[in-house]
Amino acid sequence: xxxxxxxxxxxxxxxxxxxxxxxxxxxxxxxxxxxxxxxxxxxxxxxxxxxxxxxxxxxxxxxxxxxxxxxxxxxxxxxxxxxxxxxxxxxxxxxxxxxxxxxxxxxxxxxxxxxxxxxxxxxxxxxxxxxxxxxxxxxxxxxxxxxxxxxxxxxxxxxxxxxxxxxxxxxxxxxxxxx
Numbered sequence: 001x002x003x004x005x006x007x008x009x010x011x012x013x014x015x016x017x018x019x020x021x022x023x024x025x026x027x028x029x030x031x032x033x034x035x036x037x038x039x040x041x042x043x044x045x046x047x048x049x050x051x052x053x054x055x056x057x058x059x060x061x062x063x064x065x066x067x068x069x070x071x072x073x074x075x076x077x078x079x080x081x082x083x084x085x086x087x088x089x090x091x092x093x094x095x096x097x098x099x100x101x102x103x104x105x106x107x108x109x110x111x112x113x114x115x116x117x118x119x120x121x122x123x124x125x126x127x128x129x130x131x132x133x134x135x136x137x138x139x140x141x142x143x144x145x146x147x148x149x150x151x152x153x154x155x156x157x158x159x160x161x162x163x164x165x166x167x168x169x170x171x172x173x174x175x176x177x178x179x
Contacts (some may be wrong), residue, residue: 022120024078030072030127037138038065047137047147055146072130079123080116087112096175114174122167129160 038061045064048057059067086093091103091112102111133156140148 019080019116019120023077023123026076026080026120026124026127027073030076030131031069033070033131034065034068034134037134038068040138041065041141045137046141049140049146049148053140053148053150055140055148068130068134072127072134075130076123076127079126080120083119084111097178098175102175118167118171118174122164125160125163125167125170126140131155132156 041061041064043061044058046055046062046081047059047064050056091099091108094103096102101107136148136152136156140146
C-alpha cells in the first residue's frame with residue numbers, strides 16, 4: 001500500500017466543523033464589508049466602466065448593494081458546495097487524473113476532503129477579488145466624474161490570475177501521479 005499523507009496526517013486537511021466555520025467567515029465578512037461600505041456610495045452608483053475607466057453604466061445604490069450581496073455570498077457558496085455535489089455518489093462525476101486510484105475506498109475520503117478544502121481556498125480567492133473590485137468601485141464613485149483605476153483593476157486581475165495558477169498547480173501536483 002502506498003502512503004497517502006492526507007490520510008495519515010489529519011492536520012493536512014480540514015474537518016467538517018473547520019470547513020463550516022471557514023465558509024461562514026468567508027461569506028459573512030465580505031457580506032458585512034459590502035453592506036457597510038455601500039452606504040458611502042451615492043444614490044446612483046457608477047457600476048460599469050469602459051476600458052478607459054470612465055463610467056458607462058449606473059444603477060440605484062440599493063440595486064447595486066443587493067446584486068453585489070447575492071454575488072459575494074452566492075458565488076463562494078456555490079464554489080464551496082460544488083465539490084460535495086460532484087463527489088457524491090461515489091465520485092463518478094469527479095474528473096481527476098488517476099480517478100480510480102484516488103477514489104479507491106481506502107483513499108476516497110481523504111481525496112474528497114482535499115478537494116473540498118481546495119475548493120474553499122478557491123472560493124476565498126474569488127471572494128477576496130470581488131471585495132477588491134467593490135473597493136475599486138467605492139474609490140471610483142468618490143470622485144467626479146466616477147473613474148475606475150485602470151492600474152488598480154490590472155493589479156487585481158494579475159494577482160487573481162497568479163493565485164489561480166498557484167491553486168491549479170497545487171491541484172495538479174496532488175493528483176498528477178499516484179502517491
